[in-house]
Amino acid sequence: xxxxxxxxxxxxxxxxxxxxxxxxxxxxxxxxxxxxxxxxxxxxxxxxxxxxxxxxxxxxxxxxxxxxxxxxxxxxxxxxxxxxxxxxxxxxxxxxxxxxxxxxxxxxxxxxxxxxxxxxxxxxxxxxxxxxxxxxxxxxxxxxxxxxxxxxxxxxxxxxxxxxxxxxxxxxxxxxxxxxxxxxxxxxxxxxxxxxxxxxxxxxxxxxxxxxxxxxxxxxxxxxxxxxxxxxxxxxxxxxxxxxxxxxxxxxxxxxxxxxxxxxxxxxxxxxxx
Amino acid sequence: xxxxxxxxxxxxxxxxxxxxxxxxxxxxxxxxxxxxxxxxxxxxxxxxxxxxxxxxxxxxxxxxxxxxxxxxxxxxxxxxxxxxxxxxxxxxxxxxxxxxxxxxxxxxxxxxxxxxxxxxxxxxxxxxxxxxx
Numbered sequence: 001x002x003x004x005x006x007x008x009x010x011x012x013x014x015x016x017x018x019x020x021x022x023x024x025x026x027x028x029x030x031x032x033x034x035x036x037x038x039x040x041x042x043x044x045x046x047x048x049x050x051x052x053x054x055x056x057x058x059x060x061x062x063x064x065x066x067x068x069x070x071x072x073x074x075x076x077x078x079x080x081x082x083x084x085x086x087x088x089x090x091x092x093x094x095x096x097x098x099x100x101x102x103x104x105x106x107x108x109x110x111x112x113x114x115x116x117x118x119x120x121x122x123x124x125x126x127x128x129x130x131x132x133x134x135x136x137x138x139x140x141x142x143x144x145x146x147x148x149x150x151x152x153x154x155x156x157x158x159x160x161x162x163x164x165x166x167x168x169x170x171x172x173x174x175x176x177x178x179x180x181x182x183x184x185x186x187x188x189x190x191x192x193x194x195x196x197x198x199x200x201x202x203x204x205x206x207x208x209x210x211x212x213x214x215x216x217x218x219x220x221x222x223x224x225x226x227x228x229x230x231x232x233x234x235x236x237x238x239x240x241x242x243x244x245x246x247x248x249x250x251x252x253x254x255x256x257x258x259x260x261x262x263x264x265x266x267x268x269x270x271x272x273x274x
Numbered sequence: 275x276x277x278x279x280x281x282x283x284x285x286x287x288x289x290x291x292x293x294x295x296x297x298x299x300x301x302x303x304x305x306x307x308x309x310x311x312x313x314x315x316x317x318x319x320x321x322x323x324x325x326x327x328x329x330x331x332x333x334x335x336x337x338x339x340x341x342x343x344x345x346x347x348x349x350x351x352x353x354x355x356x357x358x359x360x361x362x363x364x365x366x367x368x369x370x371x372x373x374x375x376x377x378x379x380x381x382x383x384x385x386x387x388x389x390x391x392x393x394x395x396x397x398x399x400x401x402x403x404x405x406x407x
Contacts, residue, residue: 031357052356059352063367066345069338070387071370078350081360085353098357192341 011123015043018119025111028103030083032112034095037064042093056096058241060087065193090117091124177212179222179270186265187243189250195234199223200250201269203237209271220272223249229259232272302382303327305404314392316372319343319385330387339374342367343385347376366394379405 015034023029023045033044039057041050060076067073078085084105085098095116099108182205189200199221209218221235233255238244249269256262299320306318310329317330319340330336350365364377368390375394376385379401386397 055356056353059349059356062345063342063349066338066342067367067369069335069342069369070367070372070374073367073369075366075368076346076349077366077368078353078359079363079365080354081363083357083359085357085359098359192337 012043014119014123015116016045018115019043019045022097022111022115026099026103026108028099029097029108030100031098032096034090034093034116037092037094055241058239060094060096061239088113091120093120176273179273180209180212181268181270182247183266184247184249184269186256186261186263186267187248187250188256188263189252194252196252196254198234198236198252199255199269200236200238200243201248202244204245206235206237206271213271213273216273218271218273222270222272223251223255223259224268224270225259225261226266226268227260229261231255231258235271299325299327299382301404302379302384305400306384306386309386309397309400312388312392312397314389315397316387316389318387320382322380322382339385339387342374343376343383346374346385347378347383350376364398377401 019032019034023032031045031048033048033053034042035053035057036042039061041053041057044053060073063076064073072089073087074089076087081101083098083100083103085096086109088095088097095112097108097112099105182201184201201221206218210216219234220232222230222232224230238248238250243250249267251259251261259267261267299322302320306320306327306329309315310318316332317339318328319330320327328336328340330339346365346367347362350362354360354362362378364375367374367376371390372387373390373392373394374385374387375397376383377398378384384401386401388394388397
């Protein structure tokens with residue numbers, strides 16, 4: 001794990017240096033940074049606040065999500081009255097460059113499309129692992145012993161009487177803490193690709209809940225109105241930054257109708273842990 | 275908005291461009307019809323607050339293309355705001371198979387879909403000429 005962090009730092013440092021060199025060669029570049037397909041920022045310049053970068057990634061993600069019809073996004077170029085912005089796909093990474101109006105676009109394109117892929121290829125040859133290891137191992141590892149523990153009594157039970165053996169793994173359950181209840185404000189969740197059985201709440205709230213239950217993934221919640229209507233539905237973290245950290249629950253129209261509530265009302269939400 | 279797209283999809287199946295609502299956009303439509311005949315052009319979407327004209331060769335992709343157009347234009351506004359880039363002139367999204375040019379002329383949101391080897395600059399020049407007029 002530590003080695004991986006060191007490798008990631010090296011990657012980040014190498015790419016940051018490369019971007020810095022590109023900016024030296026092309027003074028017309030105002031901002032440049034790179035991020036992974038999962039949104040993780042790999043390298044950027046110091047002049048661009050992280051918040052701005054996060055919002056750019058979020059905006060681009062909304063395009064990326066809907067670009068299957070044209071075969072994904074290889075490149076996106078935005079031309080404006082005061083400059084241009086470009087997002088290019090390079091392997092598993094996206095490079096964002098923002099240039100001033102006076103910048104020589106061809107020169108910028110040539111430099112970035114040669115230098116950055118070269119650096120990426122070099123890094124890939126030196127340390128092939130970091131940029132491809134997107135899955136956090138720490139989350140999957142604890143699940144393996146849990147599964148094994150559950151399997152062991154089952155194997156024994158095939159040979160011996162079942163009743164007593166099965167009681168053992170059930171014992172830890174009473175120690176689970178009471179599910180916390182959060183009061184959240186209802187916000188509409190609309191869109192063509194929105195599943196009608198899934199609500200969205202703050203990722204931070206979900207993480208807190210998961211922390212309470214030893215990292216168990218919270219996939220369902222119980223939503224209760226102040227009139228006493230209750231429903232259970234799937235839950236996912238809010239994607240849109242505009243709704244983050246505001247104590248909001250985004251609910252599809254169908255669930256709103258079931259609960260007889262509408263936008264702006266308060267509901268009680270608690271996680272369902274099995 | 276969805277209803278508008280759906281109704282447009284229904285009528286687009288008849289392989290005719292369909293105008294929904296009042297259409298003070300005849301010049302744009304004529305221009306887009308001309309562009310549609312350019313080599314590699316797959317179709318176009320023209321929308322404003324009152325009407326929508328959609329003409330795509332493959333009507334099964336109509337909703338996907340409409341959603342992508344809308345997202346790209348929204349994202350371009352966000353990019354422009356974040357980096358203080360001023361008024362958005364146009365946005366080009368290149369996929370593996372298709373590329374898309376979007377721009378706003380007055381209140382009209384235009385998206386032209388084309389094959390990757392199509393001449394995007396030519397289309398842009400044609401649309402800008404119309405904008406100047």
